[in-house]
Amino acid sequence: MRTWTTGTAGPHPPVVLVHGGPGLWDYLQPVASLLDPVTVVHRYDQPWDGPHTIARYVADLEELRRHWGHERWVVAGHSFGATLAFAYAHQHPERTAALGYLSGVGVGDWRTGYQRSWRTRISAGQAERLALLEEMTRTRDEEVEFRTLSWFTDHADPVQGWKWAAQDAQHDAAINFEANAQLNAETSAWSDAQVLGWAGELTMPAWFVHGDRDPRPLSSVERLAAAVPRGQLIVIQGAGHHPWRERPVSFGETLRRLVVGLLGENPQ
Known part of the structure; x- marks a missing residue:
């Protein structure tokens, strides 16, 4: 996998940014630049070749964590990447210092509102x-x-x-498009009860960041955030699906607060 590492090593946990799609490439360099002053930031391209399953993509993330030598890290995903980061956090809670769920689709019927x-x-x-x-x-x-x-x-x-x-x-x-179809089919088959059950098992801080002008409805994200014991919803006013473009200051401050606020926090 193609990877990038930027940022500043220090006391705060490293961050891995998980791009969306599915079936796209990394586009999160502008988000990394907002976090570079406070910690190490990793990015990567999700695989071209199959199998295209959530289990395989979660395993890829865990392999990258071991490769980079981190005990715990912040997993922050955008759009489909938010779904993938959520799945990773559920399967590897001991390795996830915090979850950043950025412009995701939440739970329930988001497509009608979209x-x-x-x-x-x-x-x-x-x-x-x-x-x-x-x-x-x-x-x-x-x-x-x-x-x-x-x-x-x-x-x-x-x-x-x-x-x-x-x-x-x-x-x-x-x-x-093959990856897109296969991964969307898998996640669409998850029931609301399944997803909300997984959400209730998350033990780490989980920040759900969403633009109020994102066509993916805020209500679906609100519902998911409310099911996470340490979930927090942050709405970025005036922002669409890429809040770092339309509201870079407030979005950047939010991400940095998530990372910096973890200093001294012990695994749950």
Whole structure:
């Protein structure tokens, strides 16, 4: 796996950032830069080759922890990465100093709320073009257009959001649609009772950070956060799905408080 390590070694636990997708690549360097002044920060690309299962992806994270030689670390995941970080924390509580659940989907039917919000942010013509592109064998330019149309609605500001999405769409790597389909199918099969039961077993501090303008509904994250004994919900006002872009100051302060506040805390 391709990895990156930045930051400053010190008294605070290291952090691993877990990107979303599934089927994408690491894009969390801007988040790492917000944490670099206070601790060591690791990032990595999730695997291209299968098997694409949560168990395998959790095992990859644990292998990386051993490789980097950390007893415990903060596991902070974004979007699908939040789901993966949650699964890791549940399976390896003794290794997880804290959980950062960033812009995740929570529990329950989040898709209905997401679709409702999505429809308010995209024009009929754009939605029609996106559906057409989705069914095509795309050229390079069409792939960039497809990604831009797919991602710009994640941002609170549609004008700046289009620019950010177009920038992200230029990445040379292909989207791993096989990984996306397999992992989404697995997590979609989890029942609410299962997920809430896992949440109730978490022993570490768990911060659920969500933009109030994220199309993924806040209510689903509120429900999950409430089930975690040491869960805390932090809502970033005016932020969409990538809060470090639209509200970097408040988002950065939140992450640093999570890490710095762990100093002296013993495993539960």
